[in-house]
Amino acid sequence: MAEPLLRLEDLRKHYGGLDVTDGVSLDVMPGEIHAVIGPNGAGKTTLIHEITGIVAPDSGRILFAGQDITRLSLPRRVRAGLARSFQITSIVAGFSARENVALAAQARSGSSFRFLRPASGEAVLNDTAMAALDLVGLADRAAVPAGTLSHGEKRALEIAIALATRPRLLLLDEPLAGAGPEETERLIALLKRLGADYTILLVEHDMQAVFALADRISVLVYGRVIATGTVPEIRGNAEVRAAYLGEDDA
Amino acid sequence: MTTQLLLVQALNGLQLGILLFLVAAGLTLVFGVMDFINLAHGVQYMLGAYIGAALAAATGSFWWGLLLGLPAALAAGLVLEVLVFRHLYRRDHLAQVLATFGVILFLNEGVKVVWGAAPLQVPIPALLQGGIEIMPGLQYPIYRVAVLAAGVATGGLLWWLVERTRAGMLVRAGATNPQMVAALGVDVGRLFTLVFAFGAMLAGFAGILAGPIFSVEPGMGDNVLILAFVVIVIGGIGSIRGAFLAALLVGLIDTLGKSMAPDLLRLVLDPSAARQAGAALASMLVYVAMAAILAFRPAGLFPVRTG
Amino acid sequence: MTREALLPLAVLAALAVAPLAGFGGSYELTLLARAMILGMAAVSLSFLVGGAGLVSLGHAASLGVGAYAVAILDAHGVTEALIVLPVAVAAAAGFSLLTGAVAIRTSGVHFIMITLAFGQMAFFTTSSLAAYGGDDGYTLYGRTEVAGTRLLENRLAFHYICLGLLALTWGLCAMLLASRFGRVLRAARENAQRVEAVGLAPYPFRLVGYAIAGALGGLAGVLLANATEFVSPATLSWQRSGELLFMVILGGVGRLWGAILGALAFVLLETWLAEQMQHWKLVFGPLLVLAVLFLKGGLSGLVARRHG
Numbered sequence: 001m002a003e004p005l006l007r008l009e010d011l012r013k014h015y016g017g018l019d020v021t022d023g024v025s026l027d028v029m030p031g032e033i034h035a036v037i038g039p040n041g042a043g044k045t046t047l048i049h050e051i052t053g054i055v056a057p058d059s060g061r062i063l064f065a066g067q068d069i070t071r072l073s074l075p076r077r078v079r080a081g082l083a084r085s086f087q088i089t090s091i092v093a094g095f096s097a098r099e100n101v102a103l104a105a106q107a108r109s110g111s112s113f114r115f116l117r118p119a120s121g122e123a124v125l126n127d128t129a130m131a132a133l134d135l136v137g138l139a140d141r142a143a144v145p146a147g148t149l150s151h152g153e154k155r156a157l158e159i160a161i162a163l164a165t166r167p168r169l170l171l172l173d174e175p176l177a178g179a180g181p182e183e184t185e186r187l188i189a190l191l192k193r194l195g196a197d198y199t200i201l202l203v204e205h206d207m208q209a210v211f212a213l214a215d216r217i218s219v220l221v222y223g224r225v226i227a228t229g230t231v232p233e234i235r236g237n238a239e240v241r242a243a244y245l246g247e248d249d250a
Numbered sequence: 251m252t253t254q255l256l257l258v259q260a261l262n263g264l265q266l267g268i269l270l271f272l273v274a275a276g277l278t279l280v281f282g283v284m285d286f287i288n289l290a291h292g293v294q295y296m297l298g299a300y301i302g303a304a305l306a307a308a309t310g311s312f313w314w315g316l317l318l319g320l321p322a323a324l325a326a327g328l329v330l331e332v333l334v335f336r337h338l339y340r341r342d343h344l345a346q347v348l349a350t351f352g353v354i355l356f357l358n359e360g361v362k363v364v365w366g367a368a369p370l371q372v373p374i375p376a377l378l379q380g381g382i383e384i385m386p387g388l389q390y391p392i393y394r395v396a397v398l399a400a401g402v403a404t405g406g407l408l409w410w411l412v413e414r415t416r417a418g419m420l421v422r423a424g425a426t427n428p429q430m431v432a433a434l435g436v437d438v439g440r441l442f443t444l445v446f447a448f449g450a451m452l453a454g455f456a457g458i459l460a461g462p463i464f465s466v467e468p469g470m471g472d473n474v475l476i477l478a479f480v481v482i483v484i485g486g487i488g489s490i491r492g493a494f495l496a497a498l499l500v501g502l503i504d505t506l507g508k509s510m511a512p513d514l515l516r517l518v519l520d521p522s523a524a525r526q527a528g529a530a531l532a533s534m535l536v537y538v539a540m541a542a543i544l545a546f547r548p549a550g551l552f553p554v555r556t557g
Numbered sequence: 558m559t560r561e562a563l564l565p566l567a568v569l570a571a572l573a574v575a576p577l578a579g580f581g582g583s584y585e586l587t588l589l590a591r592a593m594i595l596g597m598a599a600v601s602l603s604f605l606v607g608g609a610g611l612v613s614l615g616h617a618a619s620l621g622v623g624a625y626a627v628a629i630l631d632a633h634g635v636t637e638a639l640i641v642l643p644v645a646v647a648a649a650a651g652f653s654l655l656t657g658a659v660a661i662r663t664s665g666v667h668f669i670m671i672t673l674a675f676g677q678m679a680f681f682t683t684s685s686l687a688a689y690g691g692d693d694g695y696t697l698y699g700r701t702e703v704a705g706t707r708l709l710e711n712r713l714a715f716h717y718i719c720l721g722l723l724a725l726t727w728g729l730c731a732m733l734l735a736s737r738f739g740r741v742l743r744a745a746r747e748n749a750q751r752v753e754a755v756g757l758a759p760y761p762f763r764l765v766g767y768a769i770a771g772a773l774g775g776l777a778g779v780l781l782a783n784a785t786e787f788v789s790p791a792t793l794s795w796q797r798s799g800e801l802l803f804m805v806i807l808g809g810v811g812r813l814w815g816a817i818l819g820a821l822a823f824v825l826l827e828t829w830l831a832e833q834m835q836h837w838k839l840v841f842g843p844l845l846v847l848a849v850l851f852l853k854g855g856l857s858g859l860v861a862r863r864h865g
Contacts, residue, residue: 052754078756090751092744103744104755106737112757113765118735165755287666289799337850343669344612348806349849351799356842363836476677476795479670487666526687533681537674541659544671548662 003066005030005169005199006082011050011060013223020046021057022223028169033195035202035210038220039243044203045087047220048173051201052084053077065168078107083167085158087174093147097138097157100146101129104164132160136190152183156190163194170200176209188212211235219243254388259509260502261384265394265463267501268401272456274478274485274493275408276449282488282554283424284339284442287346290330290353291453292475298323298454299466300361303372312375312462319458320451327450331443339442358468369465397459404455405494412490421445477504480540486550496551500536507535561861565727565814568821572720576713586712587784588828593719594780596820597726599804601773603816604730606805608739609766610746611661614669615676616801618656619771621793622649623778625683628695628788632688638703642779649775650768652679657767661760676798683790694789701783709783719780723817726773730813733769742766807848809855818856 004027013021020043028034038044049055051062053074062070069077078084092100099120105128106112106119119125133139136156141149146157155175162170175191176184188209194200195213204210210217211231218228221243227234234240277291301322306315334353338346374393381389412418420441424431432438457471464470481500485492512528519527543551575581575589598620605611626645635641656675660668689695700709709715733739745752745759752759782788791797800823808819826844830837854862 073758074753075756075758078754084754086750086754090748090754092747092751094747095744099740100751103740103752106740107756112737112741112762114737115733115739116736118732119737119740120735122737161751161755281666285666287669334846341849343666344606344802344806344810345849347612347614347669348799348803349846351796351803352842352845352849354842355796355838355845359836359838359842363839472795473677476673480674483667483670483674526685529685529687530682533685534678537678540671540674541656544659544663548667 002030004028004063005065006051006201007061007063008051009061009063011047011057011062013046013050013055013057019223021050023060024220024223024225026218026225026228028199028201029216030199032215033191033200033202033213035204035214035217036220037204037207037210037217041222042220043223044220045173046223048084048171048203051171052082078165078167081166081168082171083162083165083169084171085155085162085173085175087177089151089154089158091146091154091157091161093145095146096143097133097146097149097153097160098126098129098142100157101132101160101164102126104161105129105132108164108166128164129160132164133157135163135194136160137186150183152179152186155179155183155187159190159194163198168199170194170198172200172202172204174204175202176204176206184209254385255509256506257385257388258390259506261390261394261398263502263505264498265398265401265501266505267498268398268405269456269460270474270477270481270501271405271494271497272401272459273453273474274481274497275405275490276445276452277478278482278485278488278490278493279412279421279445280449281482283421283445286335286339287343287350288335289347289350289475290335290357291449291478292471292473293354293357294323294327294330294450294453294471295457295460295474296361296466296468296471297326297357298457299372299461299470300365300370300457301326301454302458303370303461303466304365306372306461312372315372316458320455323454323457324447324451326454327447328443330450331446335446336439336443354472358472362468367468369467370461372461372466374462393462397463400459404452408452408490417441417444477536480536482550484540484543484550486552486554488554489550489552492550492552492554499539503539504532504536507532511535564857564860565817568814568817569720569724569727572723573717576716581713583712586716588824590716590719590780590784592821592824593716593723593817594777594784595801595804595824596817597719597723597777597780598774599801599808599816599820600723600726600730600813601770601777602801603805603808603810603813604734604773605767605770606802607810607813608730608734608746609742609763611763611767612669612802613660613672613767613770614795614798614802615656615672615674615679616770616774617793617795617797618676618679619649619653619774620778620781620797620801621679621683621790622652622771623775624782624788624792625686625689625778626775627701627779627782628689628697631697631701632695636699636702637705638701638709641701642776645779646772646775649778650772653771653774654764654768657764657771661763661767673795673798676793676795680790680793680795683793690789692790694787694791697782697786697788700786701779715784719784722776722780726776727813727817729773733766734813738762738765803845803848807852807855809857809861812855812857812861815855815857818860822856 006028008024008026011021011024024047036044046055050057053072061068064080064082069080102125105125109124133142136159138153138156176187179187191213214231216230217234218225219240227237227240273295280286280288298319302315302319305318306312334349338349378393378396381391384390412421420431420436477500481493481496485496511532512525515524515528602616605613623645626648627641630641660671663671684692741752741757741762749759804819804823805816807822808815830841
């Protein structure tokens with residue numbers, strides 16, 4: 001069996017007597033789309049913060065491509081190849097869509113401490129940006145100020161930004177949040193296409209989408225992974241069903 | 251330096267700290283609750299000193315000056331809030347800085363027009379004249395002791411108001427999470443005005459108390475304002491407790507630094523160089539302390555806002 | 558080239574022909590030199606505020622460090638620009654680098670207050686420099702020499718040197734903002750989290766930007782010391798920092814050349830009002846408040862809208 005690209009080892013995080021992450025262990029294998037699902041309050045957001053370096057776990061390790069990244073800052077994790085999108089869209093609203101992606105491209109192409117040439121004239125950056133925009137279907141919106149894009153377009157733009165950092169792992173935090181039915185369909189198709197080339201860790205609320213996309217699913221309940229498996233395995237898991245039914249009762 | 255001198259300087263430092271606390275308390279609440287940067291808070295201290303001095307001269311009594319000066323300072327704060335500050339809450343910090351800077355220019359010049367550019371002297375009230383013996387053979391002015399006591403009492407009152415009353419609870423909640431308070435259906439506009447006027451009155455109170463100790467002159471609020479900023483930054487924005495401790499710390503560092511730095515440097519430098527370097531060092535000390543604290547705790551000693 | 562790109566050039570051209578168009582008297586030239594020098598400081602501050610989103614309320618300190626470098630070297634007999642200029646600029650950059658290293662760890666209101674506090678620290682330090690005049694300030698023996706010549710004594714030459722350095726400051730800041738470096742600064746101003754999430758930490762970029770603005774402020778300080786042949790702690794008072802910020806917002810945040818317009822308008826208005834009445838700040842203060850409340854986009858915004 002191949003080495004996992006991302007390995008979480010027994011991550012723990014307390015907040016005032018509450019075990020928000022209670023010994024999470026999880027492997028993301030190269031090439032798979034691995035989804036993390038769980039009812040509200042399961043600790044998904046904290047887990048993402050731990051993986052991206054916004055919150056430091058109390059104990060446990062995070063290995064990325066064999067390297068221990070538990071104590072690295074977010075920018076250093078990104079440079080190591082871990083790209084993320086945000087649950088609440090995070091773009092530079094005043095930049096054009098192209099400049100948003102070009103910023104990511106310049107982060108991966110030489111130093112950003114360059115003072116003389118206008119960055120907007122750098123063909124390498126613009127080409128990379130256009131290729132990523134093309135991939136997510138935003139090529140014809142490249143010159144539009146990012147703040148004026150539609151919600152679905154912004155979500156796609158965020159994915160293009162993540163792609164331009166040449167990631168080895170895409171961490172997508174509820175990429176479908178807030179999208180309408182049509183937009184959702186388009187985004188699912190996009191993610192499916194990306195899944196052919198990228199390893200993806202997907203945290204998502206939309207069960208339909210998760211079942212349509214994921215190779216494997218991990219179910220997080222009260223800070224613990226209660227099950228990991230393929231879609232049919234998870235669908236048939238009694239414990240998982242109980243956890244979700246429990247939420248419905250509440 | 252003798253123990254006696256050290257004791258006197260320490261008391262002077264605490265008393266400067268108490269005055270700074272009175273100014274900083276209003277400032278930190280206004281920051282905390284409204285995220286509003288008010289440079290004009292220092293001129294409210296100055297205005298208090300002038301109003302107190304003028305009323306004391308007119309009535310012939312410091313006490314009438316104090317009694318009438320407090321509501322006058324409150325009213326001045328209200329007028330400024332309605333005329334200028336209210337229109338700035340939704341603007342960015344840059345706009346707030348500049349508009350309140352304009353208010354400073356106006357009021358610093360305004361007191362010159364009304365009271366002249368020369369400093370005013372405020373006599374110490376008869377009741378508090380003279381000194382008391384704090385150590386065998388060491389007299390300390392009663393008035394300064396009274397300022398210390400009044401400051402500590404006000405600090406206690408403020409703590410009670412903020413920690414134990416409904417309005418105080420809202421202020422604290424507002425400093426932690428303004429959106430939540432608005433969502434609770436509290437009239438945030440009125441709460442703002444209240445906090446603002448109250449802060450102005452505290453600054454005015456400090457100004458009135460300072461009158462007999464320092465000279466009352468145009469621009470006297472500017473330095474106090476900047477020290478109060480340092481206090482707030484060190485203490486953590488929005489924290490009354492932080493402001494109190496940081497104010498005492500800043501008062502002590504400033505006063506003791508100014509009296510001791512030249513003496514200490516004389517151990518390693520010749521007297522004239524020590525005097526000069528000591529003065530430079532002493533005036534930097536407060537800021538160096540601030541930088542040192544922030545290097546380890548960027549949000550101050552007692553950060554209020556989480557997340 | 559769009560018409561708006563021509564506007565800053567028009568402002569610089571107007572300053573270039575001013576001495577030939579009836580503003581060549583010593584009074585007018587003194588006034589214009591002051592406006593251009595403060596304009597340089599304001600442009601470098603606009604680079605920080607509008608470009609990097611760093612609202613500094615201590616920018617006058619870099620002006621003062623540059624000016625005091627001139628004074629201190631003058632007191633020790635060093636008056637050659639080839640030495641004075643690099644020393645002054647390096648000193649201002651160094652001061653900004655040191656104070657910025659602490660200040661940039663914070664943001665928002667904290668940053669404003671900390672830059673103000675560091676500015677005051679510099680102010681009190683210069684006040685205690687008894688060897689260089691202390692509170693009273695220091696009068697230079699003469700203007701700085703350029704390669705041994707008394708070039709700066711010539712008012713017209715001084716005018717064009719100020720103009721040249723102003724144009725240079727503007728051009729440099731514009732170039733920086735357009736570069737990769739500036740792109741990171743501009744992005745971080747709007748959304749620092751986004752910059753981190755593409756793998757760049759904003760801190761070193763902001764710090765370098767802060768030091769560059771400080772260096773340019775120091776350059777303006779060298780000229781200011783030469784314009785008045787006098788240096789005092791008032792050069793770096795916090796009111797001066799407030800005035801520089803006002804020039805930026807009066808000219809319009811987000812347009813570098815607006816700061817030149819803002820400085821011109823500020824100096825002319827201040828001088829005119831002061832000639833009309835003794836207590837001119839009674840009018841100036843409320844005007845400032847009104848400008849903030851109603852003149853959003855600043856003067857350059859008004860001009861650009863009319864010609865854009």
